Amino acid sequence: APDKHELLMLSDTQKLDMPMSYGFGVAARLSDALTLDLDVYRTEWDDFVRYTASGQALNPITGDPADISKSDPTTQVRLGGEYLIIRTNMAIPLRAGVFYDPEPSENNPDDFFGFSLGSGVAYKKFVFDIAYQYRFGKDVQTNSFTVADDVPTQDATQHTVYASVIYHF
Numbered sequence: 001a002p003d004k005h006e007l008l009m010l011s012d013t014q015k016l017d018m019p020m021s022y023g024f025g026v027a028a029r030l031s032d033a034l035t036l037d038l039d040v041y042r043t044e045w046d047d048f049v050r051y052t053a054s055g056q057a058l059n060p061i062t063g064d065p066a067d068i069s070k071s072d073p074t075t076q077v078r079l080g081g082e083y084l085i086i087r088t089n090m091a092i093p094l095r096a097g098v099f100y101d102p103e104p105s106e107n108n109p110d111d112f113f114g115f116s117l118g119s120g121v122a123y124k125k126f127v128f129d130i131a132y133q134y135r136f137g138k139d140v141q142t143n144s145f146t147v148a149d150d151v152p153t154q155d156a157t158q159h160t161v162y163a164s165v166i167y168h169f
Helices: 004-011
Strands: 014-015 023-027 034-043 049-051 074-087 089-101 112-123 126-141 153-167
Touching: 112 153
Parallel strands: none
Antiparallel strands: 014 049, 023 034, 034 074, 074 089, 089 112, 112 126, 126 153
């Protein structure tokens, strides 16, 4: 049976106001085989607020009261391209890109940068894709990561592999 604390947690209703996000992108198909693209995406983190069951407004990023703790907006920029090797009944895409992907944090946004590489094969009704992304940040704050309390910043590296298989009916 749940104890008194667990019952209070079950009945606790909170509200989360999500920040506005918007972006714009352009792509240029320079030939049948080559496409370049650029997109810019902004998130207004200063509008991100969590209201507790008692009505207190908190900044979800810092945990401090929202009226004294604001998080600056972030602007993400991505630049990439795709080259298609076109054969009879088959296409092989070669993709690459670079990006700036800041994260909100207690004072100023933490700067994260990275690149991605990808390829695959489209054969008749099947499409297989695989991509690798490397993302890194230097001297980023620890509110996004679990580390010792006496470490104010750290370096972060992230390696991610994405894969998909699609069948078109």
